[in-house]
Amino acid sequence: MFKEYKSLSLPEVDKQILEFWEKNDVFKRSIEERDIDNSFVFYEGPPSANGKPGIHHVMARTIKDIFCRYQTLTGKRVERKGGWDTHGLPIELKVESELGITKEDIGTKISVDDYNKACKETVMRFKGIWDDITVKMGYWVDLENPYVTYEKEYMESVWWLLKQIYDKGLMYKGYTIQPYSPAAGTGLSSHELNMPGAYQDVSDTTVVAMFKATKASDFGWLWSLPVTPPQPPEGGSKTALEDEELPPSGGWGGMMGSEDSSEVHIIAWTTTPWTLPSNTALTVGPKIQYVKVRTKNQYTGEANDVVLAKELVSKWFGGHNQPVIEAMSAPFSGTQLAGLRYEQLLEGPTPTDGDAFRIITGNFVTTDAGTGIVHTAPSFGQDDMAVGKANGIGSLTLVDKQGKFTEDAGLFAGRHVKNYKDDPDYKDVNVDIAIHLKTVGQAFNVAKYNHSYPHCWRTDKPVLYYPLDSWFIKASAVKERMSQLNDTINWQPESTGTGRFGKWLENLNDWNLSRSRYWGIPLPIWRSEDGTEEVCIGSIAELDAAITVANAALGLDQSVPNDLHRPYIDEVVLFQNGKKLVRELDLIDVWFDSGSMPYAQWGFPGPLAPKGGTTEEPPVYQTANPMTYLQLKEYAQKMRTEDATPAEEALWAELSNKQLEGYKFRRQHIVGNFIVDFICLEKRLIVEVDGGVHDTPEAIENGRQRTSILKQKGYQMIRFRNEAVLNDVQQVLGAIKHKMASCPTFTKAMLANGVERVSPFGGRGAFPADFIAEGVDQTRGWFYTLHAIGTMVFDSVAYKNVVSNGLVLDKNGKKMSKRLGNAVDPFKTIDQYGADATRWYMISNANPWDNLKFNEEGIQEVRRVFFGTLHNTYNFLALYANIDGYDVADPKNKMAFKDYPEIDRWILSRLNTLTKEVSELYAAYDATPACRAIENFVNAELSNWYVRQCRRRFWKGEMSQDKRAAYNTLYGCLLQVARLMSPVAPFYAERLYQDLTGAAAGAENVKGTANSVHLDILPSVDESQIDKDLETRMGYAQRISSLTLSLRKADNLRVRQPLQKILVPATDEDFQRHVAAVADIVKSETNIKEVEFLTDGDFLKKSIKANFRVLGKKVGKRMKDVAKLIGANAEAIIKGIETAGEATLSLDGEDLVLVAEDVLIATEDIPGWKVATDGEITVALDVTVTEELAKEGLARELVNRIQNMRKDLGFEVTDRIRVRLQGSPAVEAAATAYKAYISAEVLADSLVLDGDVDGETLELPGEETAVLAVGKV
């Protein structure tokens, strides 16, 4: 029996199915039942559990789930290890605010240990909620064995990776300019800078300072460069000097003489006058044009020659409160100024690390603001530092970390550069600097300026850019390789890969790895105080070895801390070449944590890590040396056959033949110079079974050595006593399984080669990933760190396919935020609408990479339109199949495909087409069109056409061949739909699948189906069932029906009123044949008695137009004329083509031969008839209602009314009834004439005309009336 439903509650389905999955371990089975050699590798990007999951997480995880489920459906084994990102600033900030402390308090008011404990607790606070949403939304990921970034094994892996990078010379220590909050005493991350409210509009004192150039022989031309007074525009707007190329020097004498400059000042603008004492260079744009302007200092009135960008002259001169141009030179380029020296602006120290106070060039200089000359203080600006470094100008850092001028800063020493201490008497030092410059004649202009400037989110004080020490990964050194590898990655959408990601790679900067925080993975680098000795630790074993060395040298008693976090690791002191090394206090950027996940999730390389801190190649698989091998081989053979103990035999009985989870074990295998009892080479796991002989002290010592050597070679070992094996072999097997789970796997290829390098494989071939997915915001995050580490350490992509999804916005397109209160609660949504409707909506509504405007009404629509329809279709099947006792497995129901009626073959053809299409789309990571195709199939084709056409086949009469065909067909369609939709809607698909296969009821499975749709394999497409002709035909039927109904509508002729015929012009034989084949369908759909074809060419009025697509290619430019000609000669061309197959046009004296494909001929009109046209199809409807047709129409009306009464009276579908009728003469006549028809339709045993019926009075079309009484037999 099929289960019948009253209504559909998707949330209820969720609950039942979740229970089923859990009870039957379906997720696990869906992995384990698949062949491990047929794996599809997926990486779960670790979410941070420190906040609650939002609806956008549901979006991202739906995408991951879909493609993993699809691959499973095709038979792949898809392991999905969950994970948690646990470190990082957001957690620290949260803890700080919860504890009411600041960064400065850590280590004083609270110990680092306690602080980190608080972080650890906080970060997993929401884990339960996350697990809950994961389950409820139907996201399948292994939550039982997740990787956690704060776990020791994970951290050790990260160290190992970092060391690989370090060893390749890709790490260095340098300083970088970072946002720094003097008030809080801490550097700020870009994350903190991007917090809302960080940027505030402020009004700052700005200064255009004048730097006095030093006259040197190379630059004499600048002083003697002639200047000319501006000329009033004559004839044009240009002055004579503009657009002239500059001769380097002296070329102007002939034109107009002028006095040489006595002094030349270079002017530069700054919004942070406090950086002026630290100025060490001026930067000009190499291609920017500059001029020398003669003017007067507006504060001192002295004569003044200044240099600035030509384009910006008008900005600084001639306006209100601005100096006047007395004369101006010809322009010269920035390059020519390079090297010019100037006097230090303010008295103070000079840099010792470079050749300062020069003009240098930099491409970042623009003429958008300022003077086109940038005051450069390398300590306080990122560009400044970069350009300063490139030119070796040195730097001055005359501001300390409290934000005040250092003692040697000269005039302003000791003063805070901003009011960091909330001093009520604070006087703005910037103003004083400006005043000072004005007084000494070094200010060109001083003004207030409004702009937005970043502020510390905690202290609300302005941020400074300040040089801080950092460790970097030299990512820029491998950017070409990263780009190359990126080209092999399939991005969805493509533009994110080539554009957003590709362009980013091209302009890659080095990766600043340092974070001066507490809760994260410590940088495993130890350094001597003078920086000459340095070591990078790559594993716990290495650390252990290094500690041993240090202990010996320094007389300490240190050991490897249990917890690798701060503060414990900070206490470890190492020793190298006579120097004490202490750890660099920084933490590693958390992004490195997550990018390490492909390897660290398995603790790679784990026990295989190189021991002793060497940088040699990781160990390789070694065989015995050839000398001893033959001898060992012989011995091993003997042990296998003759000397095997009962315990060994017993264990071998369980391990041989890949019995244990498909892993191949060997027995008495030679490893190095040893023979081991059992070994699984893929896992490098040795199983030893020991008996009494192993108990002697000598044997124990031997065994210990042996174990140690084998372990060094990279093997894991597990030992059992003979008794254990003999008593409870299952327990032993369990222990082996457990051990194996923690061992990395080695691929066959590696083992076959014998010497292949260890690679970061967890599961078999688990690197690189076939597929990952996250939001676009991860492009520079996780996508990048995965790629960077994969490239640098393994010279490989880390993933082959990647889907990046857009944002989830609220329904008005606004970003969701707690503040605005427009965030959607995923739990509420899923509870209310069910996970499937939510998932389906999110995927089908728009491509995932477009931003989704999340609208609940959309989910409701999906539920109603798609799931509702599908559910009703199933219910329809169930209702009748149960009545007829239909059973799919019954051999009587087996039929050859060719014996199915046309309409069945049509829907099956469509089904196969659908399967093909949807499979291809899923395989191409394109779920949206896949959903839409399924939706269209279910709604438009299966429910609204197939079932509607076939209803009578299901309810009519006894079980027949035709009925069996109908059941088989509908059943097959629903079952396949369940499979196809299962990746997106795993719950309902499961429900439908089980209802169809009877698995839920515990009944025996229908042959060929598993008892969960997620354990099933998608059957391949049966191309032989795809019949494009048939699909075309049915398309005609649908269009003709639609046209006919629209004609009926126009004349107000209800469908219940039969009409005699429609005319369909069909001059094309193919077309006629197609339509004839589906004429019955059209007739029943539209209640028309005949479909007649019009073939009389002369009678029909035809139109012709050019087939642009075809003809355009032939005639090109002349297309327009040709189209016109065709219109003008329509009749002749139609005739020509219909009779001779071609027609000739004369165009510009040339003959143009037209054949059938060059034009489109359509019937537009049938004289004297009402017609409707849709493309090439035209339909005319005979609207005459003859007396006979009217009578039949009335009979149908009566049937309809009686049916309604049956329903109102609550009769069963199968109840027999008696009908008495009294009506107007026409009604009674109709009832008499169609008595048999009416009786049959309404299951009446009798239909009696009676003059005095006490029943319901009804009005029928055409002013007719009837009184009806209906009763059960």
Add this chain to the structure above:
RNA sequence: UCUGACGUAGCGCAGUUGGUUAGCGCAUCCGCCUGAUACGCGGAAGGCCGGUGGUUCGAGUCCACCCGUCAGGACCA
């Protein structure tokens, strides 16, 4: 300021290598309760395809510029 995505009917979206009359769903209007469904069915109306210019015989589609929305980056001298 740079980069990317998006802009098509009231709303959400399709629109193949350029080709004639630009589609779908919802909502709207009109008409239908036909035996699985009113969570339904049929029909209709609704568009300067963001704008301007260009390429072309022909542009929603290709190019340039501009405008708007969103995201990310750089910078804020």
